[in-house]
Amino acid sequence: MAGSTTAERGERRQESSGPPPARKFTPPRLRTIIILAVALVLLATGSVWLLYGSQWLRVERVSVSGTRVLTSxxxxxxxxxxxGSPLISVDTEVIEARLRRKLPRIDAVDVVRSWPHGIxxxxxxxxxVLLVQKDRNFVEVDEEGVRFATVSRAPKGVPALELTLSRPGSRAASLRRFGEDRLVREAVRVAGAIPAAVARDTRTVKVRSYDDISLELGGGRTVAWGSGEKGSAKARTLTALMKASPDARHFDVSVPTAPASSGS
Known part of the structure; x- marks a missing residue:
């Protein structure tokens, strides 16, 4: 019989050199799975013990920063x-709420874990920004109208707030309509708008009604401010008016487009 031709041998080689069979997935051995599981359990147990059970990560010191009037x-x-408690178990939100509740002078507080031993x-x-006299003491009022502390000595540079009676029944009417807290917030609003140079000389912010607020400055000078609205415009007008009439004693910027000054 005649032997295979060259073409036939080539075809057989192509058939035999086709793609190799796919390798079958071999699952991990049971022993390997058990070892990994035990290792994970030991790691988790060790971490829990380190954070909660060991003496290495416990609260040993508490540091305070940012105080001005309060002490550490x-x-x-x-x-x-x-x-002495585990650092990880300290509830920072509870401490923040406790501080704000016990010390109203605190406006904001951030409680931070300082690893490995501090808070x-x-x-x-x-x-x-304003002071309300109460008997012989003074109640401090902040820029949000919050009355947060009572002190025996008035802080320097902080004007007094007076709710005064301009005419019979007017104060009562304003209190009924707006409430004392609203009138205090309006006074705070005015105090925040006063030009810096004038603020340093302001002794008292008087509130007769919602739209009748005035300033008493050093040397007996006064400013009729009106309501707390258009504060920026009134501040600019007052600055210009004082420059134009440096010897005046009384200034009126309640209508900033029609200011007035008088006295000398």
Whole structure:
């Protein structure tokens, strides 16, 4: 019989050199799975013990920053951080709420874990913009109209707030319509709009009604401001008016487009 031709041998080689068979997936051995599972359990157990059971990551110190009137000791006492407890278990939100509740002078506070052994209390205190006299003491009012502290000595540079009676029944009518808190907020609004140079010389902010607010400055000078509206325009007008009439004693910017000054 005649042997295979060259073409036939080539076809057989192509058939035999086709793609290799796919490799079958071999699942991990049971022993390997058990070892990995045990390792994960040990790792998790060790982490829990390190965070909660060991003596390495516990609260040992509490630091305070940002205070101006309050002392660090006052803040630490009010915070009541559980020294000796696991650092991870300290509830920072509860401490923040406790500080704001016990120390109304605090406007904001950030309680931060300082690994491995500390808690940091970053405090922002409220700043008084007005004072309300109460007997022999003074109640501090911040820029939001919050009455946050009572002090025996008036802070320097903070004007007094007076709710006064301009004519019979007017104060009562304003209080019924707006409420005392609203009138206080309007006074705060005015205090925040006063030009810096004038603010340094302002002794008293008087509120007779919602739209009858005035300023008493040093040297017996007065400013009729009106309501708390258009504060920026009134501030610009007052600055220009004082420059134009430096010897005047009384200024009226209640209508900023029609200002007036009088006296000398």
């Amino acid at each position: 000791a006052q803040v630490r006492e009010a915070a009541d951080v559980p020294v 940091r209390l970053k405090v922002v205190e409220r700043t008084p």
